[in-house]
Amino acid sequence: MAGRGWFGRHKRDRGDEGVPEGIATKCAGCGQIIFARDLERNLKVCPKCGHHHRLTAAERIDITADEESFVEMDANLVSKDPLEFPDYRDKLARARSTSTSSEAVVTGRATIDGRPVILGIADFGFMGGSMGSVVGEKIARAMERGIAERLPVVMFTASGGARMQEGLLSLMQMAKTSAAAGRLDRERLPYVVVLTDPTTGGVYASYACLGDIILAEPGAIVGFAGRRVGNQDAGARLPDNFQTSEFQAEHGMVDRIVQRKELRGALSSLLAFFEEPAVVTSNGSGPRARKPARRPPARLGESLESIETAENLEGGDGG
Numbered sequence: 001m002a003g004r005g006w007f008g009r010h011k012r013d014r015g016d017e018g019v020p021e022g023i024a025t026k027c028a029g030c031g032q033i034i035f036a037r038d039l040e041r042n043l044k045v046c047p048k049c050g051h052h053h054r055l056t057a058a059e060r061i062d063i064t065a066d067e068e069s070f071v072e073m074d075a076n077l078v079s080k081d082p083l084e085f086p087d088y089r090d091k092l093a094r095a096r097s098t099s100t101s102s103e104a105v106v107t108g109r110a111t112i113d114g115r116p117v118i119l120g121i122a123d124f125g126f127m128g129g130s131m132g133s134v135v136g137e138k139i140a141r142a143m144e145r146g147i148a149e150r151l152p153v154v155m156f157t158a159s160g161g162a163r164m165q166e167g168l169l170s171l172m173q174m175a176k177t178s179a180a181a182g183r184l185d186r187e188r189l190p191y192v193v194v195l196t197d198p199t200t201g202g203v204y205a206s207y208a209c210l211g212d213i214i215l216a217e218p219g220a221i222v223g224f225a226g227r228r229v230g231n232q233d234a235g236a237r238l239p240d241n242f243q244t245s246e247f248q249a250e251h252g253m254v255d256r257i258v259q260r261k262e263l264r265g266a267l268s269s270l271l272a273f274f275e276e277p278a279v280v281t282s283n284g285s286g287p288r289a290r291k292p293a294r295r296p297p298a299r300l301g302e303s304l305e306s307i308e309t310a311e312n313l314e315g316g317d318g319g
Helices: 036-041 057-064 088-098 133-149 164-186 227-234 245-250 260-274 298-302 304-313
Strands: 024-026 033-035 071-073 105-112 115-122 153-159 191-200 213-216
Touching: 024 036, 033 036, 057 105, 057 115, 057 260, 071 133, 105 133, 105 260, 115 133, 115 260, 133 153, 133 164, 164 191, 191 260, 213 245, 213 260
Parallel strands: 115 153, 153 191, 191 213
Antiparallel strands: 024 033, 071 105, 105 115
16 A cells, blocks of 8 residues: 555655645544544534534634633642553543643633533543543532632533442442532532533433433444444434434433534523523522522423523523
C-alpha cells in the first residue's frame, strides 16, 4: 500500500503525502469524509446525516453557557487510588494528559441567556466518563450549591457507568447523587438533565434519570445495558433502536429529543419557565425561590413555545 493515498489511489507525482492530519474526519454515523472546519461550524453534527459527535466538557461549555460566564467549582478534587487497583494511577495520569478536564465531570456556575444556573458536564474523554468517588462528590456538591444559592441545576450526562477501579466506592456514588437530587426536589428547585451519547450503567440508573425535565440528543445510546446484553437477556432480537434516546422517548423515559443547535435555546426556555418571584417562607425566615408544580411531560412534546404560552394563560402562576 506504500505510495497510495485515500481509497488506494496513487498519489500524484507532485509528492503529496495525503490529507494532513486534522483536515478531515470520517463520520461515525454515515462513514462519509467531512472537512473538520465544516464539522466544527456545525457544532460537531454531521451536515450529511445529522450524527451528533461527542463533545469535550470545554466544547460543551462553549456552546451552552454565556461567553466567559462559566466559573468552575471544585477543580482541585482529583481521584486517588483507594483500592490500589493495578495500573489505575497510570490510567488517571494518561486521562489527565489527553483530556481537557482533570476529572470525568466539570461543575461550575454559569449563565444561560443571562439566567444563573449551576452547570455540570460529563466528559466521556476522561476514562469513558466513568463515575468514581470524585465524580459523585462533585455532582453532589454542585447540587448542594444549587440549594444554598437557590439556583436551578443543569446536568449533561455522558458515561459508561461506574468506575470499576474503585469498586464498591464507585457504586456508592449512585446513592450519593440520587440523595442530592432528592434534596433538590424537596427544596423545589429545578433540576434539568440532558442525556448525551452515551449515558449508561450506574449513571443512567441514578442522577441521570431523576431530573424534573429530561432532554436528550438524537441518536444517543441511553440505557442501563447495551443492545448486545439486552438481546442475550431477552433471548430474542430487540428493536434496532433499543437503548437509544429515541427508544427511551417512545417509552416515556425522555421528555424531548433536542437537536444540538437548538439545545441552548431549549434550556433557556425551560429556565424561564421555571423562574418565579421569591416568596416568603411560612416561618418568616426570608425570601425563598419556589419551583412551580410540575407540568405534564407531554407538554414538552408539543413545543417549548407552548410552555411559555401556557404560562401566560395561567397568569405566570405555577403553584
